Amino acid sequence: MQQVINFIYAAVLAGTPLLFGTLGEILTEKVGNLNLGVEGMMFMGAAVGFACGYYTDSALLAVLGGFAAGALGGLIYAFLTVTLKANQNVTGLTLTIFGVGFGNMLGDYIMRHSPGNAAFVSEKVKAAFAKLNVPGISDLPFAGKLFFQYNVLVYLAIAIAILMYIFLQKTQAGLNLRAVGENPAAADAVSVPVTRYKYLAICVGGGISGLGGVYVSMTTTGGTWVYNCVNGLGWIAVALVIFAAWSPAKAIVGSYVFGGLSVLRHYVVLEIPVAIYAMLPFAATIVVLLVTSVRQSREKLQPKGCGINYDREER
């Protein structure tokens, strides 16, 4: 029993950066833009968040810095695809190239310019991302570990998922946003400011993805910079959007399942080579892609305007 709880606990920790990335991408796709730059924005968030945490010694600034960096990536993407109508696929890939390079360069720069070529955020910042410890509750048998011993970012991710669900499903602005993603021309005709919605959603979505990067550099690596630390998480997040059927609530489940796959080898010992274990999350993503496309549910769920730039004068 304890083993199962440990496994779920580890799965949630490993799945949280995926959840941030997935949520950011869901918001972006809901407004009709397929941003393949999640990996890049996560790298930007990871490096800038780390830089803020290291130089300002403030956990809050690390989180805000990571968010801002991701949002900046989103802004570049939004400017190119919404205003300049560039191809969304190529722009997203470029954002990934840029973001991965930028993140590694900045992280590397900090490492090279710190004593002993090793930079760690202070104990104070690290403590802010340590696991929760509420006296009485966190020590409860089973439930304590299962629900009340995560770091603050885990709860933040869940909160964002719930808020996004409420926003998209229950508010007028959320309805407008979805309308822009489904049919921008119709939304435009009833004077929904299409461009403003797109910019805002893409930037906020990028910021949320950036938080996933902060999670990586602050908790996964333990508050230091590891070269190539994001390593494909952003790409899995893009695929998870399909798995989650563009729903923030389902994204929580999907992310934790994939987090579980990536830590499986520490908990389930089978006679399988390490490389095959490492392959699992990616192979599982492929299976998800296949199943959803064979069932053809993708057609119904993906926002209709996704991937196509809206040009007001070309109706």
Next chain:
Amino acid sequence: MRKANGKNEPLFRLVKLDSPSWKRGLAQRALALLLAMVCGALLLLVLRKNPVAVYWQMIVGSVGTKVALTNTIRMAIPLLITTLGITVAFKLRYWNIGGEGQVCLGAIAATYFALNFVGKVPSWLLFVIMFAAGALLGGLWAAIPAYFKAKFNTNETLFTLMLNYVAVYIIQYLREGPWMDPQQTGFPQIPRFPMEARLPKVLGVHVGWIIALVLVVLVYVYLRKTKHGYEIAVVGESMDTARYAGMDVKKIILRTIFISGALCGVAGMVQVSGADFTLTETVAGGVGFTAITVAWLAKLNPALILVVSFLFSMLEKGANSIQTVFNISNAAADVLTGIILFFMLGCEFFIRYRVVFRKKKQARDLETAITAAVPAAAQPESVPTQPEQEAKEGAECSR
């Protein structure tokens, strides 16, 4: 004339150009490249480096000496071949992001024969077998997502991407398991290729460069002069049109993507037997991703691909040299690549559209006076046609 009072007229509007001239396009691209360099220079200034010195070092470090030039060409070979493969897929509007994995699989196939068939067949035959096996396995690897794309319309962007990771872990598995060199202790490695399985050199660089140049010509001919090439173009433009014309769309997708993957597989074979002489997870080394941007920048034109892939190899080699000389991370190459691409992407817009700013008040008054003088019946027609006329004028001026 509600518009003429100026309040409702936007600050600027866009006029789509019917036939953008290539001279104007070239000038704008050059300007975009310059702006990207300026942007990169600002970044270098932030890092407290002299941008001019860094840029100069990138040129010297990539083509300044014979050794550097040889290395740059060696880096350009897999990039060039992979880009050709990606180009074939992109012509079909099939987003093959799996070049990386297809290169790996080509390298795996070549390695198998290099390790097991030396001495059993003549050297030239061994190369032919390695070449064919690399192409075949790369092609088959690419054909998996293509099959599901054709059959179930599965998202190929993500499928091909995920297969990259799977391919890399297959190499890791082989390296740590069945193909591990028993004579090596410590870090598990796949044995180095025997001399008979290493590509010979011509003019200081392995023959891969000749293979690459031949493939440039072949791909050009294939895409531009054959029935297959025509079918690819039609399916790429519109699947419905292709179906209406009686083409077997599924077959065309499968065949084209097989060729795309086969070319990437050849790149893997050339890299592993021409440069690396052993198989590691970094055999593709990001080539599959760089190829996408090269293909796009070169407008899927094989001749331009030759030029652009060489420039990108210069960028990468140059970045390696500034790493040692100026103590800048070689990730700087990716940053610079990204910035250049951002500007190129943005620049496309100004090639396709012309921005027309709101006229000054005086000019507007004049226009109002003229339109007032024209008989009322003519007005509704004269207003909408104005942008078209300006577009024509614009196109003519630029010619």
